[in-house]
Amino acid sequence: MTTQLTSNLLDKNEPQNSYDIARQQFTIAADHLGLDTGLRKVLMAPKRELTVNFPVRMDDGSVEVFTGYRIQHNLARGPAKGGIRYHPQVSIDEVRALAMWMTWKCATVNIPFGGAKGGVIVDPQKLSLAELEKLTRRYTTEISLLIGPETDIPAPDVNTNPQTMAWIMDTYSAHKGYSVHAVVTGKPLNIGGAEGRKEATGRGVQYVTRYAAQTQNLNLREATMVVQGFGNVGSVVSKLLCEDGVTLVAVSDANGGIYNPKGLDVRLLLDYSSKQGTLVGFPNADYVTNQELLELPCDILIPAALENQINGDNATRIRAKIISEGANGPTNPEADRVLFDRGIFVIPDILANAGGVTVSYFEWVQDLQRFFWNEEETNARLLQIMTKAFKDVYRVAQEKKLDLRTAAYILAVGRVAEATKTRGIYP
Numbered sequence: 001m002t003t004q005l006t007s008n009l010l011d012k013n014e015p016q017n018s019y020d021i022a023r024q025q026f027t028i029a030a031d032h033l034g035l036d037t038g039l040r041k042v043l044m045a046p047k048r049e050l051t052v053n054f055p056v057r058m059d060d061g062s063v064e065v066f067t068g069y070r071i072q073h074n075l076a077r078g079p080a081k082g083g084i085r086y087h088p089q090v091s092i093d094e095v096r097a098l099a100m101w102m103t104w105k106c107a108t109v110n111i112p113f114g115g116a117k118g119g120v121i122v123d124p125q126k127l128s129l130a131e132l133e134k135l136t137r138r139y140t141t142e143i144s145l146l147i148g149p150e151t152d153i154p155a156p157d158v159n160t161n162p163q164t165m166a167w168i169m170d171t172y173s174a175h176k177g178y179s180v181h182a183v184v185t186g187k188p189l190n191i192g193g194a195e196g197r198k199e200a201t202g203r204g205v206q207y208v209t210r211y212a213a214q215t216q217n218l219n220l221r222e223a224t225m226v227v228q229g230f231g232n233v234g235s236v237v238s239k240l241l242c243e244d245g246v247t248l249v250a251v252s253d254a255n256g257g258i259y260n261p262k263g264l265d266v267r268l269l270l271d272y273s274s275k276q277g278t279l280v281g282f283p284n285a286d287y288v289t290n291q292e293l294l295e296l297p298c299d300i301l302i303p304a305a306l307e308n309q310i311n312g313d314n315a316t317r318i319r320a321k322i323i324s325e326g327a328n329g330p331t332n333p334e335a336d337r338v339l340f341d342r343g344i345f346v347i348p349d350i351l352a353n354a355g356g357v358t359v360s361y362f363e364w365v366q367d368l369q370r371f372f373w374n375e376e377e378t379n380a381r382l383l384q385i386m387t388k389a390f391k392d393v394y395r396v397a398q399e400k401k402l403d404l405r406t407a408a409y410i411l412a413v414g415r416v417a418e419a420t421k422t423r424g425i426y427p
Contacts, residue, residue, distance in 0.1 A: 016308065016311070016332055016334075017091075017093050017094070017097075018093060018094045018096075018097035018098070018307050018308065018329055019093035019094070019096045019097040019100075020093075021097065021307075021308070021329060021332050021333060022096070022097035022100045022101060022329070023044060023100075024333045025333060025405065025409055026043065026044055026100065026104075026409065026413060027040075027044075028333070028406055028409065029406065029409035029410050029412075029413040029414075030043070030413060032400070032402075032406065032410050033410060033413060033414055033417065035413075035417060039417055039420065039421070042420060042425075043074065043413065043416060043417060043420065044100075046071050046072065046073045046096055046099060046100070047072045047073060047074060047075055047114075048071065048072040048146065049069070049071045049072075049092070049096070050069065050070045050071070050142075050143060050145065050146055051067065051068075051069055051092065052067070052068045052069070052070075052139065052142035052143060053065055053066070053067050053068075054066060054068065054138045054139060054141075054142050055138070056131065056134050056135045056138055057134065058131055059128050059130060059131055066120055066121065066122055066135060066139070067120070067121045068118065068119065068120040068121070068139045068142065068143070069090070069092055069095045069117075069118060069119050069120075070084075070095075070116065070117075070118040070143040070146050070147070070152070071092075071095045071096055071099040071116060071117055071118070072099065072114065072115075072116045072146065072152060073096070073099035073100045073102065073103045073114065073115040073116065073117075074100075074103040074114045074115055074416060074420075075114040076114060076416055076419040076420045076423060077106065077107060077112055077113065077114055077415070077416060077419045078106075078111075078112035078113045078114055079113060079114065079149075079150055079151050079152060079153060080099075080102075080113070080114045080115060080116030080146075080151065080152040080153070081102060081106060081113035081114065081115065081116060081152075081153050081155070081357060081360065081361075082098065082099055082102040082115055082116035082117040082118065082152075082154065082155065082157075083098075083117060083118070083154065083155045083156055083157025083158075083160070083186075084117075084118040084119060084120070084139075084154045084155070084156070084157055084160050084164070084168075085098075085117075085118070085119045085120075085157035085158035085159060085160060086119070086120050086122050086124045086132075086158070086159040086160055086164075087119065087121075087122070087123075087158050087159055088121060088122065088123040089121075090119035090120060090121045090122075091121075094119070094307070095117045095118065095119050096117075097307075097329060098117035098119075098328055098329075099115045099116050099117040100115060101115065101328055101329060101349065101350060102114075102115030102116060102117060102357070103115030103412075103416060104350045104408070104409060104412035104413065104416070105349070105350040105351075105353075105354050105357055105412070106354075106357060107411070107412035107413070107415040107416050108350045108351050108354060108389055108393065108408050108411060108412045109351075109354045109357070109358050109385050109386070109389045110385075110388075110389070110415070111357065111358060111361045111385075112361075113153075113357070113361065116152050116154075117157075118143065118154060119157075120135065120139055122135065124159045132164075133167055136164055136167040136168060136171075137167055137168075137170075137171045140167070140168045140171040140172060141171060141175070144171075144172060144175060147168075147172065147183060148172075148180075148183060149180055149182035149183050149364070149367070149368065153182065153183065153184060153185060153360070153364055154168060154183075154184050154185075155184060155185045155186040155356070155357070155360050156186040156232075158231075158306070161186075161232075162186055162187055162188045162193065162198070163188070165184040165185070165186045165187045165188075166187055166188055166191055168183070168184050169181065169183055169184050169187060169191065169192075172184075181367040182364050182367035182368050185197065185360035185361075185363040185364055185367075186198075186360060186363070187363070192363075192366075192367045193363060194359060194360075194362055194363035194366055194372070194373070194378060195372075195373065195374055195375035195378055196359055196375040196378035196379055196382070197356075197359045197360065197362075197363055197378075198232065198236075199236045199240075200355045200356050200358065200359035200360075200378075200382060201232065201233045201236070201326070201353050201355050201356030202232070202233050202234070202235070202236025202237035202238075202239075202240060202326070202355070203236065203237075203240060203355050203379065203382060204352070204353060204354055204355015204356065204358065204382060204386050205233065205237040205302065205304075205324055205326050205352050205353060205355065206237055206240040206241055206244070207355070207382070207383055207386040207387065207390075208324065208347050208351060208352050208386055208389075208390045209237075209241065209300060209302075209322065209324045209347065209352075210244065211387065211390045211391075211394075212322050212324065212345060212347050212390075213300075213322065215345070215394065216321060216322060216345055218299055218300075218321060218322065220241070220244045220245050220246050221244075221245030221246075222245075223245075223246045223247070223299040223300055224246070224247045224248075224249045224261075224297075224298045224299050224300070225238070225241055225242075225246045225247065225248050225249065225298055225299065225300040225301075225302065226248075226249060226250040226251070226293060226294075226296050226298040226300070226301050226302070226320070227248065227250070227251045227252075227302045227304060227326075228251075228252050228257070228290060228293055228294060228301075228302070228303045228304060228305045228309060228327075228330075229252065229253065229303070229304035229305035229306075229326065229327060230251055230252065230253045230269070230273060230279055230304075231253075231304070231305075233304040233326040233327070233353065233356075234251065234302065234304035234305070234326060235266075235269075235270060235273070237302055237304065237324075237326060238251060238266050238269070238302075239266050239267075239270070241300070242266045246299075246300065247263040248263060248264045248266055248269075249261050249262075249263060249264065249296070249298060250264070250288065250293050250296050250298070251264065251269065251279060251293075252279065252288070252290050252293050252305075253273070253278055253279050253280075254305075255278045255279070255280045256279075256280050256287055256288065256289055256290060257279065257287070257288045257289065257290055257292070257293040258279050258280065258282045258285035258286065258287060258288065259285060259286045259287075259288045259293070259296060260284060260285045260286065264282075264285060268282075269282065290305070290309075291314065294309060294310060294314060294318065295314060295317045295318060295319065296319065297319045298319065298320050299320065299321045299322065300320060300321070300322045300323075300324060301318065301320035301322070301323045301324070302323075302324050302325075302326050303323070303325055303326060303327050303330035303331070304326030304327050305327050305330070306327060306330070307327065307328060307329035307330060308329065308330070308332055309327070309330045309331070310323070310330055310331040310332070310335045310339075311331075311332045311334060311335050312332070312334035312335055312338065314335075315334070315335035315338035315339055315342075316338055316342075318339065318342075318344060320344060321344065321345065322344070322345045322346075322347070323339065323344060323345070323346045323347065324347045324352045325346070325347060325348055325349040325352045325353060326349075326352065326353050327349065327353070328349050328353065329349060330349065331346065331348075331405075336403060336405055339403075340403040345404070346403060346404055346405060347390075347404055348404055348405035348408050348409075350405075350408050350409070350412060351389055351390060351393055351404065351408050354386070354389065355382055355386060358382055358385050358386070359378060359382055362378055362381065362382075392411060393407045393408045393411060394407070396408075396410055396411055
């Protein structure tokens with residue numbers, strides 16, 4: 001099999017940070033679409049970038065200064081949409097990449113949002129709940145220049161959750177003088193959240209993995225699965241695919257992984273992780289590192305942790321038949337070429353994990369209308385959108401004999417490019 005992945009930005013000597021990867025992936029699609037130079041410049045550059053440095057008074061009375069970002073990549077198809085993450089390794093290039101990926105993700109599933117992302121450089125494990133609340137409220141105040149229900153709608157991401165969104169909504173509402181539920185999604189149900197939102201990303205991964213298995217003639221009841229990351233996405237998709245009959249043989253969190261080729265009981269894993277705060281030490285399982293876990297034999301591999309986990313160093317040792325990307329950017333372009341040449345079926349992040357932003361769109365619509373759906377209706381609408389998106393991407397891949405990531409990017413970049421051309425350049 002000869003790969004179709006080509007890019008004039010690929011350079012062995014270029015640092016492979018997330019933003020480099022995002023631009024390489026865009027350029028591959030732009031080459032296939034034949035986009036002109038001016039349009040490429042518009043679509044590659046973030047529209048707005050905000051860096052904030054803000055003080056927080058800690059519990060002991062001391063003052064710490066934290067750095068945060070909010071970046072809007074593209075607004076051609078609608079208001080910006082994207083999560084906020086708290087992590088010590090957050091960088092402006094990472095946030096730029098994530099914002100760009102959000103643009104393509106929204107376009108892949110054809111919902112009317114552009115892409116944005118935010119982050120604060122912080123280890124939330126070292127802060128008390130009170131300190132996290134103060135940090136969140138001050139960060140919200142700083143980025144309130146950009147966010148709003150008609151402009152930029154944040155959501156949970158790494159190390160943020162519904163409570164974080166509640167603090168953001170309350171802070172923004174306090175400044176406005178009235179409740180603005182639609183300023184964020186992923187909120188608790190009692191203040192305008194949507195039923196099914198918490199499970200949506202993992203459920204979306206489940207839906208597209210089901211369809212991928214059909215295309216690859218893989219019987220899920222005879223399949224094995226490895227999941228890297230046991231947070232909101234990894235734990236949910238583990239549970240859902242096990243309900244479909246898949247056998248979970250390995251799973252990991254930030255501390256490392258566990259492996260049992262005979263299978264792991266996901267219900268016991270959820271209980272153990274909740275009580276112990278880690279999966280490490282789970283009985284009747286062998287310890288493996290996060291990198292070793294990726295290379296274990298399995299039918300389905302779900303990287304649901306951080307970026308750049310599958311790369312040129314380990315792509316030749318991946319033994320999965322299907323990779324379903326629960327995380328954003330877990331596979332770099334060099335690995336994509338290797339995996340495609342080896343016949344491994346990769347469902348790209350901008351398709352596989354788009355269930356979260358899709359149900360965020362549902363939540364936003366419900367908040368604006370003050371009319372709410374039940375979980376059954378939410379899941380049915382999610383299934384409809386994810387199924388159509390998978391079929392659209394798969395059709396492009398088959399017609400052009402491409403990998404699914406390139407096909408998804410051609411579809412997404414093409415949609416954003418058309419919207420940009422239709423709107424024109426002001427003035």
